[in-house]
Amino acid sequence: MNYIQFALLICVSSVLASASPIFSLTPSNGVVSGTDGAVVGWGFTVTNDTSDWLVLTGSSFTGSTLNGSYVDYLGQPTAPLYIAGPAPENTTVSQSWDQAAKLGVGEFDISPVASPGPIDGDILVHYSLFSQDPNDPNFQPDTSTVVADATFSAPVQIDVGANVPEPRVIGLLLAAAALIVWRQRKLRRFMA
């Protein structure tokens, strides 16, 4: 092993040793949009290449709530158990946002009268790390807890758009306009 190979080995080893879980929201840029009264939300992907097992446990929103409110899914008693880690678990776990089933990270309920524009903030996602798989029947939390509670932070933006007329309303407007044009033409013909 020459000097360069040795240096590379050290580098790779140190990278591996400092590997840490990676979390991303879905959508990955954290930007979601909706109009007044809409409910928007985020799914997630978490990748844990460490030798420990990671369990997602909760989330919160740090931005302004003047124009809406955040609802955490992961901290609810009904939240599924998401574990990312070594076999037999998967190192990567993904969950798309599902409002009806309350699956994903959480939802943001845009105020029914929110002013148009972006709402910026971060979503903090809590997780625990264990040196033993929590799905192992012999799991012992008293001795295997590595990190009781840590957080990922991901920037998010809720773009509140201006309300536009629903298709039905647009249809009615078009019909009304057509009726007016037809009446005017008929009137002109009558006058002539």
Added chain:
Amino acid sequence: MAMHSKRTSCVLGNLSILALLISPIRAQNLTPIDQSLSYYFPVGAAIDSNDLTGPHAALLTQQFNSVTSRSDMLWSAIEPSKGTLTSSTADAEVAFAQANNMLIRGQTLVEANGANTPSYAFGDGTNSPANQAAVIANIQEHVQQVVQHFGNRVYAWDVVSDLIDPNQPDCLYHGPFYQVLGKTYIDVALQSARLYAPAGTKLYLNDNRTITPNALACMVTVVQDLQNRGVPLDGVGHEMHMNINFPSPAAITNAVTAIANLGLDNQVTEFDESVYKAGDNTTNYGANGGSVPASVLAQQGYMYEQYFKALRLLKGKISAVTIWGIADDDTWLDSFPINRLDAPLPFDTNLQPKPAYWGIVDPTQLPGWGLAFNISSKTGAQNARVWTIQAGNAGPGTAYATRINGFTLTQVAGAACTPVVTPPGSYPVVLGDIASGSSANAAFTIDFSGCPSLARFALSMPWSAANGADTGTFQLGNQYR
């Protein structure tokens, strides 16, 4: 209530010159209050003649798009003797507003309690037919003089203020006009305003008590009676002089919704928030050279946030909000209910933004907004497991009087068991003031005897800060012991 105060002359000394040098520079970077609420309603400030020049004028025009003359349109100020209008001060205020493209609310044509009203208005004070006719004529003449003088420069008038008294069987305050004319003085004032004001001018009844259920019910009764008798009325003004602990934001929602349900408009006409609790007529933070505690100002900021969030949600039912002043250097609450230091407005005595300002414009700037909780460790044996809760404050500013108000574990998996939680002290568990960038801990001992290793729990831990005005719940799912 239409109270008024005059800024003390000492403010116009060196302090004012300093403020002139500093304030506009800093204020230029501030989001205007009216801009932050432009989607919802115009936002005004009550002013007097001292606000028309210098740093107050700069702040006024930067932050607000509407004005109300605090005292210069009141009967005693504008028509102290019958038939003689003394409107020069009010005219200057109106001209200032017009020059700066600001809306102008008029206040008040008739005060039910007789405050700020010259004695001639009541005649001899009796309900003799002759005096009744004289008082009707007085009201009609005054209303005509004033509304015609300002014409369409004033878009809305509080025609009668402070008319409600829930302790009276007819819900009306039995003041000097009432003593002469009974409830019909309200009719006379509203009918005169409709008759003499330009078409489209909005007419309001205005009262401070609509934030309490009994008085609100009374206002609804009075308004319905007026509507049934065909008396012209466009809406109700809610003064909303709040206290640091009263009322709840729901009171705003209730008041506005009740009036909107009658088909009428709402305006908030005199909003401010004393730093003292309702009914506290003795405390004075300014005694012995003291000042209002920063924790109280933070608390006020969170209350402003909640109040203005409630107001935003009432979009479409509220057409204007007026704050009863610009900055704490000029507030009627410095002399009501006693002489003392108060700080009810969004800007401080140096015209700098307070937490109250941030509560309206951007609550993420409130002291302690970045307060967050986590479980920093789990240690110990199964029958005496210690979960250490850490409250970390990312700022900005201090999270005051932080408390943990409960700690509940709900089992979500595993054979049923009953963990017993022992908090570090009785609830609320006091964590105290947590400076920006600092943290505080509380250790909860939990006896998990009988709980299997695979048992999982959801934690729910309600907390509060800012003297109870900032609240939340720290909740985590899928917690192993």
